[in-house]
Amino acid sequence: MRSLPTLLAMLLAFPAAALDLLPTTLQLPAEGGQGELWLYNPGPGRWQGRVQILAWEQRIDAEVLRPTDQVLASPTQLDIPPGIRQRIWLLPGRPGPVSGEQAYRIVLEPRQAGLPRYSLPLFRGQAAPQAQPRVQARIDADASQPYLRLSNAGPLHARLHDLVFVAGDGQRTLLLPGLAGYLLAGRERRWVLPAPPDSYHGGRFHAHLQDGREVDLTTPDPAIAASAPSRL
Structure with a gap:
């Protein structure tokens, strides 16, 4: 012993x-x-x-x-x-x-x-109290893989949680549960998306920020929105 x-x-x-x-x-x-x-x-x-x-x-x-x-x-x-x-x-x-x-x-x-x-x-560093991250989204694609490209034009970083795709009929698909990632102020990043059974075209992306708000990431800018290939 x-x-x-x-x-x-x-x-x-x-x-x-x-x-x-x-x-x-x-x-x-x-x-x-x-x-x-x-x-x-x-x-x-x-x-x-x-x-x-x-x-x-x-x-x-x-x-x-x-x-x-x-x-x-x-x-x-x-x-x-x-x-x-x-x-x-x-x-x-x-x-x-x-x-x-x-x-x-x-x-x-x-x-x-x-x-x-x-x-x-x-x-x-800390910006003015009313300052917020300003995140916009678009779809990039190559021959085999779609990507979600996000840009942050705001003065603060964005911490994204629970990335969701909302189809045109309102159906929600959780793509990245939990912490999806950080997007620094003034930067762009892209994330690989799972290949959908049909298309990402016509839908929108939502996520929660660090303060708990759910935000619509899809930009209303038609010049950027038009860059999403029609097959997605």
């Missing part, structure tokens, strides 16, 4: 489970000031790794991350025993306000292979 110290040593040697993170989306004020990210290790082993802050940009078919010194994390090296909470401070790298909304990703990279890697959105 193994002794209690031996059992405890074996328990601590087991890989850590997934971390609990709070909050999962972070916001730093435009004027400076710090933010907090809390991590909790439910066990049974230690969670060891590092923290990186990366500038986040979007291209039509890609998420682009690059090193930055605009926002700093403290600490950057983590060693969290089971059952322990760890606070990470998020600090502006340079004093003074910023113009426009800036987007970053907080990346938690585990030291041990096989554990999940975390990537959380972080935004700095």
Whole structure:
């Protein structure tokens, strides 16, 4: 029979489970000031790794991350025993306000292979209280695959949930349940759509934003609407 110290040593040697993170989306004020990210290790082993802050940009078919010194994390090296909470401070790298909304990703990279890697959105800057994302949609298609192209002309990012296609007869089809993705301010992205049995033509796309509102993403601009191929 193994002794209690031996059992405890074996328990601590087991890989850590997934971390609990709070909050999962972070916001730093435009004027400076710090933010907090809390991590909790439910066990049974230690969670060891590092923290990186990366500038986040979007291209039509890609998420682009690059090193930055605009926002700093403290600490950057983590060693969290089971059952322990760890606070990470998020600090502006340079004093003074910023113009426009800036987007970053907080990346938690585990030291041990096989554990999940975390990537959380972080935004700095705040537009006027009445400002909203302004998202418009169109259909792109190649020979085999339809795409939903979204553009955000607003000053704030859009976090899209529960993407729905509403056919001309009012029938609703849930395309992407839960978090469909982020669309940064002033950017365009496109998502692969499942091939429908008949057509996307003549329908509309709806989604929920971060404030819970359901919005119609289909632009009324006839020049853009006409670009949807008739076979969709």
